[in-house]
Amino acid sequence: MVEIESVETYPLYVPLQEPYGDANGYKSYRSCYLFRIRTRSGVEGWGECADWLPLLEKGFQERIIPFLIGKKSTDRLQLVAAVQKWHPRAAAGVSMALTEIAAKQAGLSVCDLWGGARRKEVPVYASFQSYTDRPDWMHHSRKRVEQALIDGFSRVKVKIGGKPFREDWEHIAALREMAGDQAQLAVDANQSYDTATALRWNRMFAEEDAWLWFEEPIPMDHVSEYRILRSRCLIPVAGGENIEEPKAFLPLLQNGGIDLLQPDPTHVGGIDALRDTLQLARHFGLRASPHTFDGALSRLYALFAQSCLSEWSKMEGENIEPVEWDAMENPFTDLFPLRPVKGTVSLPTGAGIGVEPDPERLKAYRWDGMSGP
Known part of the structure; x- marks a missing residue:
């Protein structure tokens, strides 16, 4: 009854x-946007996708749900490929739900379905959206990061590129001084700079080595510029959160333009595509750290994928890359009972994803179809 x-x-x-x-x-x-697929035998799987809520709800009700009803849940790859032609991000969610169903039908966890986890815990980094409308936005950002350090995070990502260069410089310098040797810092420019401006940050990068990476400093389609940037930047260059399929990473990889790949499970075409991208990084001898700012379920799948991924180096304590953890105001972070302890997440081991979403939160935050987006 599949x-x-x-x-x-x-x-x-x-x-x-x-x-x-x-x-x-x-x-x-x-x-x-969460959804639950149920088979005729009662096996359930949860999926998640990110987009404008009215568009997603209309698309699911009018096209995706009618298409899925009556189909075999075991035809995961075919179903995901069909939905992807209509809405790639919805297809990513469908791949999650059908993966969980397959695991439950086999009596396995998702990691066991994939061949077994290499590690029971995965490191995460606290990810911040640094800007607010406050005149004291830098002080407010610093307090947030300070709290993350108190909470046990040893890796933090903050934003640059949205303020004048000198203002961002002052902000990052203050964070770097405050964090000291407590934390490694990543800076994310959201493709805001040209190469010359991006390289101005080398003066700060040269002052110490407590840096994670420089994320998307210039537009991701400027492949030749990324090669130049990577050859001159003093810390690793990272990016790729909006790249929509594994093969689209190849120009950056083949031209030596990137040190660390950041596929997003809700953008890259599904869970199978996410794992393909992570493995692609390993084939090129590179690092990979999934981007998962939006979505508690997609983050859980990224943690599963990272737990099954081979090590990128032999350096003890640094052989597996961290996964992004949204540290901002977001009640959906607690949809699933999973929390980092000292910057590390212990993975659930039950059948499927091993956890269920909080029904009270599903009820409390349900969109009424009128307000908001």
Whole structure:
């Protein structure tokens, strides 16, 4: 009884107490789109996708759900490929739900379905959207990062590229002084610079070695410029969160333009494509750290994938890269009972994903179809 019997959708929305953002603009709300696929035998799997809620709900109700009903859940690759032609991000969610169903039908965890986890714990880094409308935004950002250090994070990512260069410089210098040797710092410019401006940061990078990486300093389609940047930048160059399929990373890889790949499970075409991209990084001898700022379930799948990934080096304590952990105001972070302890997440081991979403939060934050987005 592997045929799909029903698909229940859970569009979730909550306004923020205070807008925050990066070089691309400010967020005034957070949203999440979860859905549950159930087979005729009662086996269930959860999926998640990111996009404008009205578009997703209309697409699921009018096209995706009618297409899925009656199909075999075991035809995961075919179903995901079909949905991807209509909506790639919805297809990513469908791949999650059908992967969990396959694991449960086999009586396995997702990691065991993939061949077994290499590690029971995966490191994470605290990811911040640094900008607010406050005149004292730098002080506010510093307090947030300081709290993350108190909470046990030893890796932190903050934003640059949305303020004048000198203002961003002052902000990062203050964070670097405050963090000291407690934490490694990554800076994310959201493709804001040209190569010359990006390289101005080398003066700060040269002062110490407590840096993680320089994320998307210039537009990702400037492949030749990335090769120049990587050859001159004093810390690793990272990027790729919006790249939509594994082969689209190849120009950067073949031209030596990047040190660390950052595929996003909700953007890259599904869980199988995410794992293909992570393995592609390993084939080129490179690092990979999944981008997972939006989505508690997609982050969990990224943690599973990272737990199954081979080591990138032989350096003890540095042989597996961290996964992004949204440290901003976001009630959806707690949809699934998973929290980092001292910057590390212990993975659930039960059948499927091993956890269920909080039904009270699903009810409390359900989008009414009218407000918000």
